[in-house]
Amino acid sequence: MEFFILLCILHVLYLSFLIWKLFDQRRDRECYILDYECYKPSDDRMLDTQFCGDIIKRNKNLGLNEYKFLLKAIVSSGIGEQTYAPRNVFSGREATPTLKDGLSEMDEFFQDCIPQLLDRSGISPKEIDVLVVNVSMLATLPSLAARIINFYKLREDIKVFNLTGMGCSASLISMDLIRNIFKTHKNKYALLVTSESLSPNWYSGNDRSMILANCLFRSGGCAILLTNNRSLKQKAMFKLKCLVRIHHGGKDEAYNCCTQKEDGQGRIGFHLGKTLPKAATRAFVDNLREISPKILPVRELLRFAIVTLIKKLKKSSSGSSSKSVGGVGVGGGGRGTKSVSWYVLAYMEAKKRLKKGDRVLMISFGAGFKCNSCLWEVVKDLEGSKNVWGDCIDDYPPESLANPFMEKYGWINNEDESTFKIPE
Numbered sequence: 001m002e003f004f005i006l007l008c009i010l011h012v013l014y015l016s017f018l019i020w021k022l023f024d025q026r027r028d029r030e031c032y033i034l035d036y037e038c039y040k041p042s043d044d045r046m047l048d049t050q051f052c053g054d055i056i057k058r059n060k061n062l063g064l065n066e067y068k069f070l071l072k073a074i075v076s077s078g079i080g081e082q083t084y085a086p087r088n089v090f091s092g093r094e095a096t097p098t099l100k101d102g103l104s105e106m107d108e109f110f111q112d113c114i115p116q117l118l119d120r121s122g123i124s125p126k127e128i129d130v131l132v133v134n135v136s137m138l139a140t141l142p143s144l145a146a147r148i149i150n151f152y153k154l155r156e157d158i159k160v161f162n163l164t165g166m167g168c169s170a171s172l173i174s175m176d177l178i179r180n181i182f183k184t185h186k187n188k189y190a191l192l193v194t195s196e197s198l199s200p201n202w203y204s205g206n207d208r209s210m211i212l213a214n215c216l217f218r219s220g221g222c223a224i225l226l227t228n229n230r231s232l233k234q235k236a237m238f239k240l241k242c243l244v245r246i247h248h249g250g251k252d253e254a255y256n257c258c259t260q261k262e263d264g265q266g267r268i269g270f271h272l273g274k275t276l277p278k279a280a281t282r283a284f285v286d287n288l289r290e291i292s293p294k295i296l297p298v299r300e301l302l303r304f305a306i307v308t309l310i311k312k313l314k315k316s317s318s319g320s321s322s323k324s325v326g327g328v329g330v331g332g333g334g335r336g337t338k339s340v341s342w343y344v345l346a347y348m349e350a351k352k353r354l355k356k357g358d359r360v361l362m363i364s365f366g367a368g369f370k371c372n373s374c375l376w377e378v379v380k381d382l383e384g385s386k387n388v389w390g391d392c393i394d395d396y397p398p399e400s401l402a403n404p405f406m407e408k409y410g411w412i413n414n415e416d417e418s419t420f421k422i423p424e
């Protein structure tokens with residue numbers, strides 16, 4: 001009898017050990033962001049209003065109507081003066097890019113962000129176990145990932161992934177990849193490098209559905225250092241809570257709304273179709289449907305269910321809004337703005353709005369058509385004084401909501417087609 005009781009106790013102990021071990025192992029599978037560095041190109045690459053107008057004017061393929069169309073689009077896009085373009089645009093060669101333009105644009109970004117990130121984190125390049133690079137519009141041989149390995153002399157056994165053609169959503173897809181590697185490999189460091197190469201992709205034709213891309217996309221990029229080493233948890237900035245990817249490529253309408261193609265004259269560019277807003281909305285709604293049960297607390301879900309029920313019963317139109325997610329960073333729409341969500345995150349950080357325990361929802365859209373979202377938990381109060389916004393954060397938001405393009409080119413909206421001439 002006593003022996004039997006002893007056996008039972010041993011069994012229970014063993015079972016508890018197994019359960020503990022299972023939970024403990026999960027702690028090795030978490031995905032933490034230790035630090036990240038957004039790219040700010042040098043001042044000589046800043047595109048001011050005047051220069052933007054000049055670029056449009058010097059494109060001799062544009063007719064009067066396209067010229068007006070583009071200026072109007074820029075005026076209403078709300079784009080500011082602090083955006084950056086690749087160097088070949090400044091040297092007037094946007095229509096005739098070379099391979100070197102593309103490579104040096106990338107090198108400039110890599111060599112600025114990667115060393116800064118690693119130095120600040122006190123991590124040597126040799127410690128990196130996983131490297132994920134995605135720059136979807138520049139195919140080089142060897143790959144850009146190999147270029148980074150060569151610059152920084154990374155280890156021979158590094159796991160490397162160069163994602164192709166993933167468009168604006170690339171950084172969240174790469175994140176998903178890293179999350180999955182972290183599930184099966186303990187104590188790893190991963191470096192995620194995400195950007196877009198604009199030099200070779202400036203569209204110089206006159207197809208309206210394709211010239212818009214030139215207004216939307218600007219230079220930028222982000223390098224992100226991640227780990228699943230649990231003893232580094234205290235140093236981390238964010239912890240990944242969940243990530244949802246929705247792909248509507250199976251629907252023709254969604255697939256065709258954003259594609260790279262040649263126009264009538266054989267000039268390659270990005271076609272943004274009329275169905276894009278609809279495709280984006282659909283992907284967004286499907287994504288939210290999947291992620292919301294994962295991110296809203298049970299209390300909110302219940303409240304939502306009850307409110308919906310009451311609404312249905314009453315057919316009233318009172319709204320319900322959830323306050324449980326602190327901030328939303330939406331990125332996408334453009335190749336150059338792919339990592340815009342990282343800039344938004346850095347902005348919120350520099351504004352000292354990210355406090356321990358806050359949760360941030362990041363959403364991005366990309367050609368395909370896809371919508372990806374993920375939820376980050378802020379691990380410690382963030383200062384943001386040294387990030388990309390550090391030296392100019394006090395200038396934002398600007399005091400006046402003046403639109404420099406409106407001031408300079410707003411008159412275009414009142415011009416008469418018949419008498420209008422492109423100003424010299």
Ligand SMILES: *[C@@H]1O[C@H](CO)[C@@H](O)[C@H](O)[C@H]1NC(C)=O
Pocket residue numbers: 139140141142143144160161162163164
């Ligand atoms: C990486 O890119 C190179 C070309 O740039 C390609 O040959 C290689 O197959 C790619 N690797 C992966 C894993 O996609």
Ligand SMILES: *[C@@H]1O[C@H](CO)[C@@H](O)[C@H](O)[C@H]1NC(C)=O
Pocket residue numbers: 187229230231232
């Ligand atoms: C995890 O991080 C700690 C703290 O930096 C370090 O001492 C330890 O060696 C790391 N573990 C592994 C397996 O790399």
Ligand SMILES: CC(=O)N[C@H]1CO[C@H](CO)[C@@H](O)[C@@H]1O
Pocket residue numbers: 133134135136137138139140143144145162163164165166
């Ligand atoms: C770094 C890297 O190799 N990135 C890939 C991203 O996507 C393009 C194609 O769209 C690939 O050719 C690149 O190799």
